[in-house]
Amino acid sequence: MDVNTILDSLNDAQREAVTQPLGSSLILAGAGTGKTRVLVHRIGWLIQVEGVSPWSIMAVTFTNKAAAEMRGRIEQMLDMPVRGMWVGTFHGLAHRLLRTHWKEADLPENFQILDSDDQLRIIKRLMQALGLDETRWPPRQAQQYINSKKGEGLRSSHIEPGYDLFEKTMYSVYAAYEENSRLLGVVDFAELLLRSHELWLKHPELLAHYRERFQQIMVDEFQDTNAVQYAWLRMLAGDKGNLMAVGDDDQSIYGWRGARIENIRQLTCDFASAKTIRLEQNYRSTSTILKASNTLIANNPDRLGKELWTEGNDGERIRVYAGFNEVDESRFIAARIQDAVNGGMALSDIAIFYRSNAQSRVLEESMLRSSIPYRIYGGQRFFERAEIKNALAYLRLASNQDDNPSLERVINVPARGVGEKTVQQIRDVARSGGVSMWRAAREMVKGKGLTARATNAVVSFIELIEGLSLSSSDLPLDELADHAINVAGLIEHYQKEKGEKGHARIENLEELVSACKQFDPDAVFYDKMQQNLSPLDAFLAHAVLESGDAQADQFIDSVQMMTLHSAKGLEFPLVFMSGMEDGLLPHRMSFNDSGKLDEERRLCYVGMTRAMKNLYLTYAESRYLHGKETRHHSSRFLREIPSDLMEEVRLSATINTEMSNASLSLGHAEMAEIGLSLGQRVTHEVFGDGTILNFEGQGAQARVLINFDDEGGKWLMVIYAKLTPLSVNGICC
DNA sequence: AGTCCCCCCATTTTT
DNA sequence: TGGGGGGACT
Numbered sequence: 041m042d043v044n045t046i047l048d049s050l051n052d053a054q055r056e057a058v059t060q061p062l063g064s065s066l067i068l069a070g071a072g073t074g075k076t077r078v079l080v081h082r083i084g085w086l087i088q089v090e091g092v093s094p095w096s097i098m099a100v101t102f103t104n105k106a107a108a109e110m111r112g113r114i115e116q117m118l119d120m121p122v123r124g125m126w127v128g129t130f131h132g133l134a135h136r137l138l139r140t141h142w143k144e145a146d147l148p149e150n151f152q153i154l155d156s157d158d159q160l161r162i163i164k165r166l167m168q169a170l171g172l173d174e175t176r177w178p179p180r181q182a183q184q185y186i187n188s189k190k191g192e193g194l195r196s197s198h199i200e201p202g203y204d205l206f207e208k209t210m211y212s213v214y215a216a217y218e219e220n221s222r223l224l225g226v227v228d229f230a231e232l233l234l235r236s237h238e239l240w241l242k243h244p245e246l247l248a249h250y251r252e253r254f255q256q257i258m259v260d261e262f263q264d265t266n267a268v269q270y271a272w273l274r275m276l277a278g279d280k281g282n283l284m285a286v287g288d289d290d291q292s293i294y295g296w297r298g299a300r301i302e303n304i305r306q307l308t309c310d311f312a313s314a315k316t317i318r319l320e321q322n323y324r325s326t327s328t329i330l331k332a333s334n335t336l337i338a339n340n341p342d343r344l345g346k347e348l349w350t351e352g353n354d355g356e357r358i359r360v361y362a363g364f365n366e367v368d369e370s371r372f373i374a375a376r377i378q379d380a381v382n383g384g385m386a387l388s389d390i391a392i393f394y395r396s397n398a399q400s401r402v403l404e405e406s407m408l409r410s411s412i413p414y415r416i417y418g419g420q421r422f423f424e425r426a427e428i429k430n431a432l433a434y435l436r437l438a439s440n441q442d443d444n445p446s447l448e449r450v451i452n453v454p455a456r457g458v459g460e461k462t463v464q465q466i467r468d469v470a471r472s473g474g475v476s477m478w479r480a481a482r483e484m485v486k487g488k489g490l491t492a493r494a495t496n497a498v499v500s501f502i503e504l505i506e507g508l509s510l511s512s513s514d515l516p517l518d519e520l521a522d523h524a525i526n527v528a529g530l531i532e533h534y535q536k537e538k539g540e541k542g543h544a545r546i547e548n549l550e551e552l553v554s555a556c557k558q559f560d561p562d563a564v565f566y567d568k569m570q571q572n573l574s575p576l577d578a579f580l581a582h583a584v585l586e587s588g589d590a591q592a593d594q595f596i597d598s599v600q601m602m603t604l605h606s607a608k609g610l611e612f613p614l615v616f617m618s619g620m621e622d623g624l625l626p627h628r629m630s631f632n633d634s635g636k637l638d639e640e641r642r643l644c645y646v647g648m649t650r651a652m653k654n655l656y657l658t659y660a661e662s663r664y665l666h667g668k669e670t671r672h673h674s675s676r677f678l679r680e681i682p683s684d685l686m687e688e689v690r691l692s693a694t695i696n697t698e699m700s701n702a703s704l705s706l707g708h709a710e711m712a713e714i715g716l717s718l719g720q721r722v723t724h725e726v727f728g729d730g731t732i733l734n735f736e737g738q739g740a741q742a743r744v745l746i747n748f749d750d751e752g753g754k755w756l757m758v759i760y761a762k763l764t765p766l767s768v769n770g771i772c773c
Numbered sequence: 774a775g776t777c778c779c780c781c782c783a784t785t786t787t788t
Numbered sequence: 789t790g791g792g793g794g795g796a797c798t
Contacts, residue, residue, distance in 0.1 A: 103787065131788045155788080174794095175781095229788045264787095297786065396784050398790090418786080455774070585788065605785045627784055643785080666783060667789035 046084045046117075050077075057317045058082045062090060064277070064314040066262075066307055067286040070348045071333075071649035072324030072611065075286050079258055080113045082284060083125075086256055087118065095124040096255040100273070102264055104129055104586045106609070110260070126254070130269050131229055132585055134236035138227070139573055139581075141246060145239045148225035150440050150577050153584040157424070158445040159183060159228045165448075166216045169471055177209055185210040186217055190230035191266040191298040193237065224442045224476055233268045240275055251278050262287030262307070266298040274310055283311060289344050290337050293605060293643050295635070304344065322348045322649075324611050326355025329651050332681045337645045339680050340638045348649070358655045360620075360678065361689040364731075366399075366663035367747060370406035372689075373616050373658060377412055377599060380614055387413060391600040391612040393647050395625045398665075399618060400601055407599060417602035422588035427534060427545040428552055432583055434524045438508035439576055442476035454533035457497035462490060466498075478505075504528065517575045518557035525549050604647045615651035617644075620659040621672035644677045657686075721766035722746065724756070729766065 047055055054074055057067050058081045069075035083099065086092040099114075101107045111127045126133055135153070138145050154162070163186070164179045189199065196218055201211035221227065227235065240247040257277055259265070262285040265273070277283040285307055292301040300306075308314055322330055330348045337343070363369030377390055392403055392414075400416060407414045422428060430453055433446035441447070452458040469489070470480035482502060485495050508524050515523060525531060534545040561578040573581075600612065604625070619625060626640035648655060659674050678686075720732045730748035744758055756763075 129788065135788095153788095156786095232788080293785080294787090296784085398783075401790090459774080587788080603785065624784090629784060639785095664789065 043085075043089060046081050046088065050081065051321050053317060053319050053321065054078050054081070057319070058085050059089075060315060060317070062256075062282050064281075064283045064307075064311040065285070066304065066314050066316045067284065067319060068304075068316060068344055068346055069286050069288055069319040070322060070346050071288065071291060071646070072322040073319035073348070074323060075260070075288075075319060076110065076113065078319065079260060079284075079286055080110065080117055083114055083256075083258065084117050092256055093124070094122045096253055097258070098126040098133070098254045098256070098276075099128075099258040099260070100133060101127075101129055101260045104132070106260060107132070129585075130265075130272070131232050134232040134272070135581060135585060137236045137239060137250075138232065141239055141243070144243050144246060145235055147227065147235070148440070149572065150574070151225045151227050152436055152440050152443050152446075153232070153581055154221075154226050154228045154445065155424070155584050155587070156183070156229070157429075158226075161445050161448065162220060162226075163213065163217060165444075165467065166220060167213055169467075170212060170216060172209065172213070177213075182210055182213045186214050187228075187230045188298055189214060190228075190234045191268055193234060193268045193271060195234075220444075223474065224444050225440060226443060226445070230268075233272060237268055237272045237275065240272075247275065250276060251281060254281070256282050256284075258284045258286070260286050263289055263292040263301055263304060264294050264299045265303050266300055267303075270300065270303045270306065277311070283307075283314075288346070290340070290346065290642055291608060291646050293608065293639060293646060295639050316344075318346055320346055320348055322350045324652050325350065325649060326352060326653060328354050328357060328685050329648060329655055332358055332655075332685045333645050333648045335682055336641065336648070336677060336680050340641055356654055357687045358657060358681070358685055359689045360686050361656060361658040362674065363658060363660040364662065365747075366402045366619075366660040367406070369618060369658050369660040369663075370403045371409075373403065373618065373656070374406040374410040374412060376616070376656065377407075377614075378410060381412075385614065387597045387599045389613040390616075391602065391607065391610070391614070391650065392616045392618060393602060393604050393607050393650070394618050395604055395627060395643070396619075397603060399624070403601060403618065407601075413596055413598035414601050415596070415598040417600065417606045422548070422551075423583045424587055425545075425548055427530065427548055431521065431525050431528075431530060431549055431552055432580065434505075434508060434528050434530075435512075435521060435576060436580055437478075437505045438512045438520070438524065439574070439580065441478040441505060441509070444470075444477050447477050450528070451498075451501055454529045456500060457493060458501065459494075462494045462498065465489065512574070512576050517559060517579055518553050520576065521556040522553045525553070604643045607650050608646050611650050611652055613652045614654045614656075615647070616656045616658060617647045618658050619663075620657045620675040620678055621663075622675055623670070623672045625675050625677065641677060641680075644675070656689075722763040723766055724748070724761060724763055
């Protein structure tokens with residue numbers, strides 16, 4: 041491949057980023073400006089022109105999806121597989137380091153990785169053991185505390201709790217948790233990063249080795265890095281290393297989970313020679329959408345500054361719709377989707393965004409009612425399903441019997457007569473002896489601590505696990521999984537479950553076996569450094585680190601529904617942002633903190649910049665929230681968008697609660713003629729009382745949408761419906 | 774051991 | 789309004 045192939049398709053700024061001399065750089069890449077392309081082409085440039093070996097390149101991302109995409113595009117461009125290059129997530133690469141240097145990292149060779157669910161279970165148990173009241177000290181809070189401390193690079197030994205009761209309590213949980221993790225030989229997600237950072241800190245010779253090797257480091261979504269991730273990168277790059285950080289401060293929406301937008305500025309201090317290059321030419325959206333987004337985000341303070349532009353045309357104005365309530369809003373969206381489909385658009389080109397998951401239900405109902413296929417992002421993932429986690433727990437125990445969370449999960453699944461009382465006894469013995477539950481159980485069945493019945497049950501479990509452990513060394517992975525599922529009795533267990541559910545679970549278990557069959561450890565670890573890791577351990581790590589796709593009928597053409605957070609990185613020709621209300625976006629939890637409000641604004645910006653051609657911003661004047669009718673104002677962000685870029689699609693009913701009998705504002709002559717108005721209460725002979733939500737057509741064709749209290753929404757022809765207006769008072773309650 | 778009921782809670786999520 | 793979790797009851 042020649043140089044022209046690398047450079048031809050690039051604009052000036054992209055080309056500058058790709059061809060810059062070796063050194064560090066900060067690429068401020070706005071939404072839709074081709075940042076992945078720059079990363080990929082830069083790697084091509086390094087290899088083809090600078091003569092850099094793929095061996096000395098590392099590319100880091102946050103998600104497995106991004107890593108896979110990057111690897112795929114690199115291989116496509118170079119037209120060859122790139123073994124030796126490290127392309128992966130922060131967690132994946134850290135994991136790889138720890139597997140290679142488990143001894144130096146002070147970990148057991150077959151350490152297991154905890155997912156957040158396992159972690160929470162452990163924390164719960166520990167807090168019970170510490171005698172902490174769960175209602176006063178929610179385990180989730182402790183989990184968050186621990187993870188955020190680890191994300192800041194802090195061990196419990198670094199923390200000086202002081203006299204604050206909260207700090208003191210959390211500190212004690214953290215300390216107990218660290219001790220427990222060490223005892224069990226388990227490592228959580230945050231630990232992977234912190235531990236591998238410490239590995240380099242404590243072993244300068246290893247650091248020197250990796251510095252020597254990884255001369256070229258590329259990072260994607262740099263604005264999402266937390267303190268440890270940044271320290272890790274900085275340490276690896278050293279003073280001489282070459283770090284290319286690609287990010288966008290305006291798309292930093294993960295501050296709440298430890299991402300430090302400040303790292304971007306820090307980078308320009310720490311790497312003084314780093315050149316900053318801005319990618320501002322957008323290839324995605326219309327000029328109208330970009331102008332609106334630019335104006336909105338300009339309200340944020342302390343930006344590094346960036347303005348998106350396009351060579352494309354203005355396109356259509358952004359449409360704003362004020363729904364009477366959330367049902368009206370969702371019907372409006374469904375109707376516009378139907379229009380778009382009638383106009384020939386594919387459903388998969390359409391997306392609906394919302395701030396919080398709870399908003400999806402009403403939208404779903406409208407899609408169902410209109411028979412519009414949809415897909416919701418972020419459902420349960422394959423490796424997180426209960427039956428899969430149970431099967432994996434058996435496999436994990438086959439590898440490491442000290443894995444308490446796995447033992448707790450399946451010691452009585454399927455039921456084999458080990459009740460909660462017995463489990464609690466095992467827990468107590470384990471805790472007082474400072475050993476794992478497995479060891480405690482083994483001791484206990486030898487002594488007389490348990491009833492005969494319990495002893496038998498526990499013994500059969502122990503024998504089961506020991507048998508699996510033996511098989512694990514001679515059976516191939518898929519046969520081992522199949523064997524484990526059968527011997528453990530999981531198939532019979534789920535056969536008993538009535539209905540479709542048990543059947544689906546068994547199918548999933550079968551899918552697990554075939555996943556084992558297809559699993560190639562080399563695909564996880566691209567070079568052969570990991571030979572000490574058994575296929576089983578490699579698979580178990582793979583299952584935790586890459587928990588798989590949320591189930592998806594990805595092949596069915598469907599509307600894409602997702603939260604604003606999960607929309608980042610995607611693009612759609614037609615986008616609806618629903619719930620544009622003060623209280624939802626910005627979320628009310630952010631009201632009293634300007635930093636959080638800025639992040640909400642960035643969230644809004646991220647959503648808007650997903651739209652390629654058409655963007656609808658919709659809100660509801662009234663919506664049910666937590667079982668109560670809530671009135672919101674339209675989002676303040678709507679007012680930050682220049683009004684000439686927007687058009688209101690239909691006038692909304694403004695309900696004036698103070699003037700109960702005043703007519704509601706209409707804006708439609710036809711309606712006024714008939715004497716009806718939006719939001720008005722009416723009575724129908726057959727359907728009873730209801731509220732007018734919408735109307736269309738005129739004269740003899742005029743129809744109104746009425747939400748009847750008992751019958752739900754119906755479109756009725758005005759001339760036949762014989763509607764009797766009621767007092768407006770009814771609405772205000 | 775499994776089911777039912779009541780109470781509490783309610784932003785965003787990847788690894 | 790609805791889901792999840794914990795406790796109590798069968």
